[in-house]
Amino acid sequence: MTNNKTTKRGRGVTLREPKDARQIIKRLVDQAFRDERELELMGRIVNALNCWAKFWEMEKVAELETRIKRLEEENK
Numbered sequence: 001m002t003n004n005k006t007t008k009r010g011r012g013v014t015l016r017e018p019k020d021a022r023q024i025i026k027r028l029v030d031q032a033f034r035d036e037r038e039l040e041l042m043g044r045i046v047n048a049l050n051c052w053a054k055f056w057e058m059e060k061v062a063e064l065e066t067r068i069k070r071l072e073e074e075n076k
């Protein structure tokens with residue numbers, strides 16, 4: 001994850017990979033629990049965790065595709 005220094009507010013974040021989004025989601029959930037606002041923000045937390053699950057799934061599928069390609073090449 002890289003900080004974007006060219007934004008007007010100076011706090012922009014560039015999302016280049018699923019792990020970047022996961023880091024942001026982790027921060028949001030950690031902050032909600034730290035502030036003891038998890039019940040108030042439950043809808044946002046669930047939405048963020050659903051996004052995290054999709055990113056996790058994307059990474060696992062990419063990993064499986066790589067492994068399958070490697071196995072296919074070995075069998076040729």
